[in-house]
Amino acid sequence: MTPDLDHATLKSRQRAMRGGFPQTMGLRVHRAISWIGRAEACGEDHDARFIFLWIAFNAAYADESEFQAAPTQGERAVFLGFFDNIARLDGEARVYGAIWKRFHGPVRLLMENRYVFHPFWQHHNGIPGYEDWEERFAASARAFARAFQNGDCAKVLSFVFDRLYVLRNQLVHGGATWNSRVNRAQVRDGAAILGFLLPVFVDIMMDNPQQDWGRPFYPVVE
Template identity: 60%
Template sequence: MGAVPDEIRVLLDNKYVFASFWNHQNGFPGFDDRQDRLTRSKQKIAAALTRHDTSAILAVVFDRLYVLRNLLVHGGVTWNSSVNRQQVHDGAAVLSWLLPVFIDLLMDNPDHDWGTPYYPVVERNDRFDLR
């Protein structure tokens, strides 16, 4: 992976895209140590960087992006609001860096079996009849 782009570093340091932060905010027991968990996560990321363990780094990045996705879909970020806007900006920056890599991988490997799409295009007559 080489040097980690600043966009990824910023996202990984942001407590608002860390699941344990929201588990504590929502009153789930066992998450009073959310700051310690974030610190340990940062230590694991640093160790993964030292080992050049791209898979471990990407697993954490995708976890943070999933929390950001949840903020967007479930109302933690709303249109024209300043709340959580920095996370959206950081996530968009990360995706703008990663998506071209993903597209290159797909284009360079057209014969690879990527599996069946979970949400394939369906014909209009396959929709539920809600009459």
């Protein structure tokens, strides 16, 4: 198992390597590492930690040109290309190994939790066409299991982050109470999963600075 990467380790590596980073990639990594550091300072405040780590994720993956070209795709659709790149460039299978060896239990519980399944909430909110949410839920679980067994890391990440995205919406859009007992386990596990994966994502990006990671939002303009 790869040792945990913390903010200090990532920042030290970034400072040593940043001279060889393309400008856009360097800004992306710099921003992501800064938010990882902020998340570390949250301690046991899992709600805040989750939110700051999601900001780090946005800094790492969000591509301005893709959002402009396909504004109707939605955020979840856009980050799938990022997962493809991460999985392809992860020669040591660190991401898959972390999910398999360290977070298999929390990920399994996340996938079995209907409260982070988008069609469940669509049906609960009376949106037509989601009466079959239970069948969709079961089909999603089967598809995730196949992807996991086949070692399809990009697809596994897409399933995990699809659930985490619902949790993100609950927190960011005021659909949850801070430190609530109602969703405590999923927030805690979600923050733990992000807390391990985001530093690995950034480390893989620094291993591959010449990969086209896209153009970050709001570049520094003087």
